[in-house]
Amino acid sequence: MTPRVVFPNKILPYLLVAPQLAITAIFFYWPASQALYQSMLREDPFGLKSSFVWFANFRKVLADPNYLNSLKVTAIFSVSTAAVAMSVALLLAVMADKVVRSRGLYRTLLIWPYAVAPAIAGMLWLFLFNPSIGSLAYLLRAAGIAWDPLLNGTQAMVLVVAAAAWKQISYNFLFFVAGLQAIPKTLIEAAAIDGAGETKRFWTIVFPLLAPTTFFLLVVNTVYAFFDTFGIIHAVTGGGPGKATETLVYKVYNDGFVNLILGDSAAQSVILMVIVIALTAVQFRYVERKVHYG
Amino acid sequence: MAEPSMLPPASGHDKLMIGQSAAGIYLAHAVLILGVVIVAFPIYYTFVASTHTLQTILRPPLPLVPGSEAVANYSEALFGGIGRIGGVGVGTLLFNSTVTALGIALGKIVISILSAYAIVFYRFPLRMTFFWLIFITLMLPVEVRILPTYKVMVDLGLIDTYAGLIVPLIASATATLLFRQFFLTIPGELVEAARVDGAGPWKFFKDILLPLSRTNIAALFVILFIYGWTQYLWPLLVTNRNDMNTIVIALRKMISFADADTEWHLVMVTAILAILPPILVVVLMQRWFVRGLIETEK
Amino acid sequence: MATVDLKDVRKTYPSGVEAVKGVSIAIHDKALCVLVGPSGCGKSTLLRMIAGLEAITDGAIAIEGKVVNAIGPAERDIAMVFQNYALYPHMSVYDNMAYGLRNRGTPRDEIDRRVRATAKTLELDHLLKRQPRELSGGQRQRVAMGRAIVRNPKVFLFDEPLSNLDAKLRGQMRVEIKNLQRALGVTSVYVTHDQLEAMTLADVLVVMNAGVVEQIGAPLDVYERPETTFVASFIGAPPMNLLPVAALPSSITSAAPAGAATLGFRPEDGTFSDHSEQSQLSLAAEVEGVEPVGAESFLYCRHADNRLILRASGRTTVEPGARLAVTIAPEKMHWFDGEGKRLS
Numbered sequence: 060m061t062p063r064v065v066f067p068n069k070i071l072p073y074l075l076v077a078p079q080l081a082i083t084a085i086f087f088y089w090p091a092s093q094a095l096y097q098s099m100l101r102e103d104p105f106g107l108k109s110s111f112v113w114f115a116n117f118r119k120v121l122a123d124p125n126y127l128n129s130l131k132v133t134a135i136f137s138v139s140t141a142a143v144a145m146s147v148a149l150l151l152a153v154m155a156d157k158v159v160r161s162r163g164l165y166r167t168l169l170i171w172p173y174a175v176a177p178a179i180a181g182m183l184w185l186f187l188f189n190p191s192i193g194s195l196a197y198l199l200r201a202a203g204i205a206w207d208p209l210l211n212g213t214q215a216m217v218l219v220v221a222a223a224a225w226k227q228i229s230y231n232f233l234f235f236v237a238g239l240q241a242i243p244k245t246l247i248e249a250a251a252i253d254g255a256g257e258t259k260r261f262w263t264i265v266f267p268l269l270a271p272t273t274f275f276l277l278v279v280n281t282v283y284a285f286f287d288t289f290g291i292i293h294a295v296t297g298g299g300p301g302k303a304t305e306t307l308v309y310k311v312y313n314d315g316f317v318n319l320i321l322g323d324s325a326a327q328s329v330i331l332m333v334i335v336i337a338l339t340a341v342q343f344r345y346v347e348r349k350v351h352y353g
Numbered sequence: 354m355a356e357p358s359m360l361p362p363a364s365g366h367d368k369l370m371i372g373q374s375a376a377g378i379y380l381a382h383a384v385l386i387l388g389v390v391i392v393a394f395p396i397y398y399t400f401v402a403s404t405h406t407l408q409t410i411l412r413p414p415l416p417l418v419p420g421s422e423a424v425a426n427y428s429e430a431l432f433g434g435i436g437r438i439g440g441v442g443v444g445t446l447l448f449n450s451t452v453t454a455l456g457i458a459l460g461k462i463v464i465s466i467l468s469a470y471a472i473v474f475y476r477f478p479l480r481m482t483f484f485w486l487i488f489i490t491l492m493l494p495v496e497v498r499i500l501p502t503y504k505v506m507v508d509l510g511l512i513d514t515y516a517g518l519i520v521p522l523i524a525s526a527t528a529t530l531l532f533r534q535f536f537l538t539i540p541g542e543l544v545e546a547a548r549v550d551g552a553g554p555w556k557f558f559k560d561i562l563l564p565l566s567r568t569n570i571a572a573l574f575v576i577l578f579i580y581g582w583t584q585y586l587w588p589l590l591v592t593n594r595n596d597m598n599t600i601v602i603a604l605r606k607m608i609s610f611a612d613a614d615t616e617w618h619l620v621m622v623t624a625i626l627a628i629l630p631p632i633l634v635v636v637l638m639q640r641w642f643v644r645g646l647i648e649t650e651k
Numbered sequence: 652m653a654t655v656d657l658k659d660v661r662k663t664y665p666s667g668v669e670a671v672k673g674v675s676i677a678i679h680d681k682a683l684c685v686l687v688g689p690s691g692c693g694k695s696t697l698l699r700m701i702a703g704l705e706a707i708t709d710g711a712i713a714i715e716g717k718v719v720n721a722i723g724p725a726e727r728d729i730a731m732v733f734q735n736y737a738l739y740p741h742m743s744v745y746d747n748m749a750y751g752l753r754n755r756g757t758p759r760d761e762i763d764r765r766v767r768a769t770a771k772t773l774e775l776d777h778l779l780k781r782q783p784r785e786l787s788g789g790q791r792q793r794v795a796m797g798r799a800i801v802r803n804p805k806v807f808l809f810d811e812p813l814s815n816l817d818a819k820l821r822g823q824m825r826v827e828i829k830n831l832q833r834a835l836g837v838t839s840v841y842v843t844h845d846q847l848e849a850m851t852l853a854d855v856l857v858v859m860n861a862g863v864v865e866q867i868g869a870p871l872d873v874y875e876r877p878e879t880t881f882v883a884s885f886i887g888a889p890p891m892n893l894l895p896v897a898a899l900p901s902s903i904t905s906a907a908p909a910g911a912a913t914l915g916f917r918p919e920d921g922t923f924s925d926h927s928e929q930s931q932l933s934l935a936a937e938v939e940g941v942e943p944v945g946a947e948s949f950l951y952c953r954h955a956d957n958r959l960i961l962r963a964s965g966r967t968t969v970e971p972g973a974r975l976a977v978t979i980a981p982e983k984m985h986w987f988d989g990e991g992k993r994l995s
Contacts, residue, residue, distance in 0.1 A: 086502055089501070
């Protein structure tokens with residue numbers, strides 16, 4: 060490490076970091092510590108006084124079948140969304156890597172869903188697939204499928220997964236294209252000379268070399284499915300029908316703001332915090348690896 | 354700092370790489386076109402719906418081509434006010450979203466560039482503590498501290514204000530890390546040359562650092578504008594009044610499947626107007642956007 | 652009278668590393684003083700302390716007789732040319748040169764006059780609107796020089812300014828820098844690790860090693876009378892031959908002063924003839940390799956366990972494997988004691 064040249068001022072640097080630190084303290088650290096504190100409190104039914112109950116809220120939450128259901132829903136939702144969004148994006152990126160002509164045009168046409176708010180993405184899909192006015196729902200029913208995501212839990216899940224994955228394709232596409240371009244063309248050529256056909260080349264050379272990108276996107280997509288899709292759930296299904304699409308984040312919101320069970324909601328927040336910290340740690344292990352080998 | 358060059362060459366046909374068949378290239382185009390159709394269809398169809406009458410929309414299937422009501426629908430939404438959200442016009446909603454998105458993007462850039470500047474170019478007690486305090490906020494998204502943060506907003510009287518929509522979201526570890534990363538690549542000699550040339554901290558920041566950060570700022574601006582525009586949970590919590598809603602939240606309020614009086618044609622118009630500004634920003638600033646996206650995640 | 656005086660200057664980093672261990676140098680007005688030494692010898696640190704970019708742990712630095720220890724770089728009235736030029740990448744050549752003047756509040760027309768005059772001297776006048784990235788390495792180097800000259804400072808500081816140029820351009824710029832420095836008459840401190848550059852440029856040569864000054868003097872004096880074995884082996888290419896006294900025949904060591912541990916002689920000072928003419932006053936050497944470089948040839952030889960290099964003018968008929976008798980005139984012998992200090 061070369062010693063960096065610095066300015067000798069004593070007070071200025073504190074003034075420079077002050078705005079960010081102030082906002083961080085007021086809106087991040089204080090609320091987060093409050094969440095921790097509240098997660099160990101229980102209010103009496105009238106909300107008049109609260110008592111310190113240590114980990115009782117956590118025990119209660121983790122034993123609650125509704126919470127376990129919501130864990131399961133979140134797992135199904137995240138895995139499906141990540142799988143769909145990543146495989147479609149990878150397919151498109153591999154195809155885009157092959158063509159030279161119109162590659163820029165394809166990119167432009169594929170990236171706009173990134174700019175669509177998740178909630179609006181949900182509403183667009185709901186508009187196509189809702190049983191009363193959805194044109195595609197109409198076609199499905201004409202084809203003899205009993206389609207009603209407002210009543211059928213599985214169908215509701217399919218709909219939110221489709222909307223969530225649709226919105227995420229552009230992001231994954233851009234990263235896969237960048238990842239593919241980083242693979243040296245000479246490797247592909249060497250494999251071709253070694254007699255590997257196009258499909259074989261993809262699975263034995265390209266896909267393994269793409270692993271860091273894939274892994275990174277897996278983490279990002281999981282985080283996205285966990286947190287950023289609140290809008291989709293809230294706008295499309297409201298967690299229903301019958302809690303079939305109630306994800307962890309939606310439940311925190313619902314218990315805290317709608318049902319006003321503060322201790323439970325706080326305990327759930329803390330569990331979510333642990334999940335984020337774990338995901339971030341995984342992500343940084345990946346970054347570290349990239350630094351070492353890349 | 355490599356920007357993937359994904360632009361096509363000026364002219365020419367697809368060059369076949371070894372082992373590639375012409376049929377493979379046609380297949381690739383076919384798959385891409387199908388991809389584009391899937392990606393674009395929901396937006397296109399919403400646009401089509403926004404140009405038809407409510408009656409047409411209520412009788413699926415909807416035609417695949419735009420109808421004749423575009424002018425009527427858009428002017429009604431923009432200037433007439435929408436009943437379900439208390440007669441607020443889409444113009445107000447667009448204004449709220451623009452203020453919020455710009456406020457978040459500019460606010461984040463300003464406070465992040467200042468703190469990154471301090472952390473990279475000064476040595477002071479607690480420097481690394483501050484860095485870690487900022488860094489750890491990565492792990493505390495709004496979703497994990499909803500209720501207590503809401504309570505802070507109530508206590509500070511920030512509900513239904515622009516400050517309430519903007520300020521809690523402008524502390525960003527990502528932007529600070531990006532600027533820090535970039536500042537670390539600036540050669541020490543350049544800073545020394547500026548000092549020998551008589552530039553103090555402020556002149557160095559204004560004359561050297563800011564101009565050099567232009568592309569980073571542009572890239573970050575696109576990403577953060579989109580981030581601000583597409584916020585959902587936070588605006589949902591801190592706005593109660595219809596005329597303070599962002600367009601995304603208002604759109605949600607306009608839809609109800611339970612009762613029959615949802616004005617679907619206006620919903621469609623609002624949806625199109627809600628996604629148009631961020632799409633324009635992304636498409637027009639594509640170069641910065643792609644670069645910013647790939648670099649913020651490094 | 653811009654003199655630069657260093658008095659027992661020291662630099663100790665917080666990590667405890669002593670980069671400069673007490674250096675005193677007096678540089679006269681208008682002199683070009685070159686600090687030379689291997690990398691890590693403290694020469695750059697010393698230069699940066701003169702510039703005010705690095706704090707002084709102990710001792711004093713005075714410019715024009717005024718101690719500047721506590722003064723910032725901008726107020727010392729110095730200009731610096733950096734190894735990587737450190738041109739502002741977003742500013743045109745003109746703005747790069749004008750920036751320092753603007754920061755000093757120089758009037759606009761005065762700035763314009765000076766920038767144009769300097770650009771003319773350096774033949775940069777047609778490049779003033781260009782950005783640094785549009786320039787070649789040599790042109791960037793000139794802009795860096797121009798940025799220093801335009802300020803008309805009391806002292807120029809050069810930090811290995813030519814090390815990023817190719818060999819041919821480096822030779823050319825060396826001459827140019829020397830001529831400019833003379834013409835402008837500005838006291839200069841120049842840091843390099845290249846002894847040839849140091850020899851050709853310096854009015855005063857300062858050889859540094861491990862944070863201390865080994866020798867100060869005019870280049871040729873240093874070459875002819877190295878004060879230490881370090882200087883002897885660092886200045887001159889190929890370096891001076893250094894042989895332990897123990898390995899020498901008594902006929903030669905009888906001429907040595909008391910306490911001598913090492914004999915040194917320049918490659919060109921050893922005359923050699925065929926082995927058969929071996930006399931009492933000569934060293935036996937076996938040729939291991941021959942390097943003809945045109946006007947001269949170098950013979951890489953071995954005497955007992957020691958290597959030595961001899962210089963022959965023009966072509967040589969000596970071939971590897973040949974055995975030579977090497978004779979050194981007594982006045983060309985340099986004797987050093989056990990600590991590497993010169994004896995005479």
